[in-house]
Amino acid sequence: MMWGCFVCDKVGKLGVLEGKVNAKKYIEVKERCLLPTIEMMFAPNKEFIYQQDHAPCHTAKCLRDYFLPNDIFELEWPGNSPDLNPIEHVWAKMKIKIREEMPENKKELKSELLQELVDSIPERIAAVVSAKGDHIVY
Known part of the structure; x- marks a missing residue:
């Protein structure tokens, strides 16, 4: 399984996860990939909002407990909004x-x-804007 992140036109570290992904493995990939990406892309103390879907390993209490001391604030995001x-x-x-x-x-x-x-970001954003926020086929 692969984990990736990006901000605008910059991509972060890409992580490989072996085996079944649970909250513990998800935290490990955050430590290996997300935290270094945050340090690389954001100046100290610069705020950002993190977006993720609602996969069970993303919503575990231990993950939320991990986010708070690391100053990772999540975007409120509907579970099915692809x-x-x-x-x-x-x-x-x-x-x-x-x-x-x-x-x-x-x-x-x-x-x-x-x-x-x-490469995929600008085209997808244009499609959503063209659809005035309605569902798109992408």
Whole structure:
């Protein structure tokens, strides 16, 4: 399983999770990938809001307990709102692209994933704006 994040046109660290993902593994990927990304993208004490979906490992009490002391504030987000949850579309497009490109190693895979993540954002935003916030087929 892959974990990724981005801010506008910048991508953060990409994480690989082995086996079944639970809250403990999710916290581990936050420590390995999210916290370094926050340090890299945001000046000290600069506020940001973190968006994620409502997968069970994302809503565990231990994760919320982890977020507070690390100054990670979550965007209130409906559980089923994929149009503007860009990562969902990115993962779907990436699966197709990876099948076509057939990366030979993890480094190539990460490179393909990050590029697709960045490239897909403007088109999706334009589609949502054009639909005036209504559902889009992407």
